[in-house]
Amino acid sequence: MIPAWLEAVILGIVQGLTEFIPVSSSGHLVLVPYLMGWEKHSLAFDVMLHVGTLGAVLVYFRGELSAIVRGLLRLDRSPMGEVYRRVGLLLVPASVPVAVVGLALAGPIEDAFGSPLVASLLLLVTATLLLTAEAIRSRRVRASGLVVDELAPVPAGPGATESTQRAWTGSWREGKGQVLDLTEAPVGLPLGEDASDPTGTDLSGITLRHAMTAGFAQCLAVLPGISRAGSTITGGVFAGLTREAATRFSFLLAIPALVGATILSLPDLADGGEALAELAGGMLAAFVSGYLAIRFLVRLVSRERLTGFAYYCLAASAVGVIGWLMLGPPSTV
Template identity: 30%
Template sequence: MDWLQVVVLAAVQGLTEFLPVSSSAHLILVPVLTDWQDQGLAFDVALHVGSLTAVIVYFRHEILRMAYSALRALGGKGVDDDARLALWVVVATLPVCIVGFLLRDFISLYMRSTLIIALSLIVFGLLLGYADFFKRDTRSEYQMGLKDALIIGFAQVLALIPGTSRSGISMTAALMVGMSREGAARFSFLLSIPVIVLAGGLEAIELIRQPDPIDWLTLGVGTLLSGLFAYLCIHYFLAVIKKLGMQPFVVYRVLFGAWLLWFFYV
């Protein structure tokens, strides 16, 4: 890979991993608009490591409090808001892990068409717009209950459909159960941690089995850039939705989906 390819792919991964616009939809454009060869599994793992590092660093204080409170709760010293939030993250992660494991091969073979991606962008984008306009409330991620976590968790399963966007559908579900924009976004970002760990772990296992040589310099730069773009994305996204809400991303999704339909099918 040349350095332009490294920068572009790191930017696409770092930004679209957390924005409600679907990383899969954007990644299909890279080979369409360029003559670049596939970047390989090792670089994919590196980009995910960068995104994971960014979200952990950004929410480091919340994560430490959640881990400390969860350990105290397991030790019988009571359950506080941070321990409950840690539990809701686990509960909301289980459905997508189970379904993703069972349907992984089916999704890879039959669900990655441009048509599905384009329609998912439009349909789930409009659903996000509806939830943001009509359903949002003032509850934070610390005011969730078991029912809320389950609804968000099962909604996140839909993210297995390319074009849906994991962050987008989890924010949509969170808004639908009455969470604020910031609460929905922050819980979605926390949910990304176990999902990226598990998905990246499966890729890492496949990578270990491959005998191909590894370009550590390229991987290191890709990881660093992906993490930087992801960190900036999280920071500015939380600031933007306070003022503008989700509607700019809804408009972008609908226009992007319509463009994909026109580009590939007209």
């Protein structure tokens, strides 16, 4: 037996890493305690883990969030300010589907979270989503007729191409807008341009269709084993966003979901059975590992495919199924 505080830290690391890397945090939080033979933690502990990962995404995207707020308040009326404002506005309708589904299916979802077998099998769905996203992107690149280098640097600043420097003209349906002068733009929200995906749309051209496709895809993640990041990135790429733009929008879309889940779970804090050191350790571990996971994935998607995570999900699913066959259903005592 390991100390309770160390168990809490391990679960916090698992939560932080898997919340933002597309391998399903909910699935791992079901499988890890089950395979390790640990007792189920209280809902209060789960709340603190979500607080830790929420803090991580808020800190990492603090510049982007500040730019969005300035755009929403009309403090920045530049073309880039309009981009920030538009992304902020699109986060609202894109967050509605998962809120409705989460509230409507709270009971069945809670039952599913107790099944390691269900979580293991649904990891296969996450793997399928990631492979689908890469297949869609590859087909789009081939259809463009351009031969591009996946590792080529993305144009930026005054030397960038016109297609990477456009901002919203005011239409919610049209993708590309007026040409931007990024040399005069404040440091803020990277647009997610991708030189190896020349026909993909970056955040300067994101539309309601892009946002809602990612938002509806996020509904899949209410089930354990289906990654929220994986489903929303796939939805964004399917709708036409570049992989990096879809990833950045996915992380920003996580903020309303994490805030809502935390608020709804606040009453559960009174029912916690863990010591303060366990709660604090789990939350801090989730914050640090979550921050590092975001930083890693944002850098990775600009130059690498997501197929490696798909293969990991396939392996994790196999381990979970084998473990369930050997250990049987978890004890309810």
